[in-house]
Amino acid sequence: MNTIDDLYQKGPVIALLRNPADLWRITSTSENAEKYGIPSHGEFDLITVIQEEDKDLITRKLGAAVMQKRDEVTMRYRIHHPAGVQWIEDQCCLTYNPNGSVESAGSLLWTSTLPLEWRLLGKGANAWNMVSSKIRHDMLNQLTAILGYLELSQDLITDPMLEDFFGKEQNAAERIREKLIFTREYQKIGQLEFxxxxxxxxxxxxxxxxxxxxxxxxxxxxxxxxxxxxxxxxxxxxxxxxxxxxxxxxxxxxxxxxxxxxxxxxxxxxxxxxxxxxxxxxxxxxxxxxxxxxxxxxxxxxxxxxxxxxxxxxxxxxxxxxxxxxxxxxxxxx
Missing domain, CATH: 3.30.565.10 (Histidine kinase-like ATPase, C-terminal domain)
Incomplete structure (x- = not known):
């Protein structure tokens, strides 16, 4: 490997330059872009090869970075690839003119396996959530039965010391029940549709x-x-x-x-x-x-x-x- 372009040809990293006046307009790319589903010759609109479901969020994210005058922003999206859909990590670097407009913009893109890993991890998490939900449900049912029996037994106790123990047992069971309900709420975090x-x-x-x-x-x-x-x-x-x-x-x-x-x-x-x-x-x-x-x-x-x-x-x-x-x-x- 004697040149930078040799490295690009061997690795899954794509370099591209963006039009400062239209950041989704690509003016130049590295020669290896074609094999990842991105045109390597002439100008083109990058947004046209991106999955429809991802366009709104990433255009807003890039727009927010420009509005905040950030030097760089990382985006993740899917592109149409000859072999199917390919996940891309896009590290976009920006410079600005004194008046605040974009002076130059370029990106390094690389293929990502993270979403596949996330999907597999998600399957594991779903399986665990299903098991833990079942166990928690059964435990809550058993606690409800215990609390019911404690309440029925309360009228049968006359010894002051036993009454004190009884109250502590009932309080402990209630605290366990509260914590189980808490875990049910905590488990929902990040699991629902946006x-x-x-x-x-x-x-x-x-x-x-x-x-x-x-x-x-x-x-x-x-x-x-x-x-x-x-x-x-x-x-x-x-x-x-x-x-x-x-x-x-x-x-x-x-x-x-x-x-x-x-x-x-x-x-x-x-x-x-x-x-x-x-x-x-x-x-x-x-x-x-x-x-x-x-x-x-x-x-x-x-x-x-x-x-x-x-x-x-x-x-x-x-x-x-x-x-x-x-x-x-x-x-x-x-």
Whole structure:
């Protein structure tokens, strides 16, 4: 191997240059591109060889990178290949003019086996989920029977010491039941189908299901704003909103707003209750913390993390609670 092109001919890496004025317009490629289903001569539109289902997300991801003036962005998509569909990793590098426009753009593309590995891992995960769901279901049934027998036995116990032991046994069984239910919720994270959904609709449904419908809602979020999520996102919203009836008992309204940022946007959920003490702000997302079951905000943070969404509490103690959800640009559609 004496030249760079020799390396390209031997390896599964494709080099291409993009038109700065139209980043999906390819002006030049390495000679080995043809055997991977990409034209190697003349200009062409790369988007035409990409699977239809992948086009929307990757065009939005590249557009977001340019808007944020990022030097590089990694994209993953499928292309039509003579032997079938081929997964591609695309490392796109960008430079910018002083006025902010794209000066130059190029990519290194390589074939990827990761999606195949993911699919095989997914099959294994599905099998494990099915087994663990069955075991958990049987355990919950047995615990329900135990709790039922304990309740029936309660009237037969008159010894104060035995009554104390009885109460501890019942409490232990309830705690085991709570943890099994927690594992059922945790198992759902990242397992459901993603789709574009209007954010205002999700928030309205979550407010009702969280028991907050008695409070007036001030909602300034634009009606056509959509977010690319699955059903666990709404569950995370419910867990956040449940803190209002459970802990902010003096709250008189809920405020919903959205702040657009360079990296995406921030969903703001705020109430005018008593707020959260400063020393507890970071701990509220820890597993087991709080006066409830200790799962709610921990689960919410984990569920939001699947979508790349960060969460923080920025309210003023004694005045309000304010949860800020930092959403990346690639899962937002305005």
């Amino acid at each position: 789709e574009w959904t209007k954010l205002t609709h999700l928030l309205t449904e979550a407010i009702g299901e969280a028991g907050c419908s008695r409070l007036p809602v001030q909602n300034t979020i634009q009606q056509n704003l959509k977010i690319f999520i699955d059903k666990t996102f709404k569950q995370a919203l419910i867990k956040i909103l449940e803190n209002i009836p459970n802990h902010a008992t003096n709250a008189t309204e809920i405020q919903l707003s959205f702040l657009k940022t360079e990296t995406g946007g921030i969903i703001i959920i705020e109430d005018d209750g008593i707020g959260i003490p400063t020393e507890q702000k970071k701990r509220i997302f820890e597993l087991g913390f709080g006066s409830g079951d200790g799962f709610g905000l921990f689960l919410a943070e984990q569920e939001l993390g699947v979508f790349g969404i960060g969460i923080s509490e920025t309210g003023i103690p004694g005045k309000c609670s304010r949860f800020e959800l930092a959403v990346p640009a690639e899962i937002l559609k305005f």
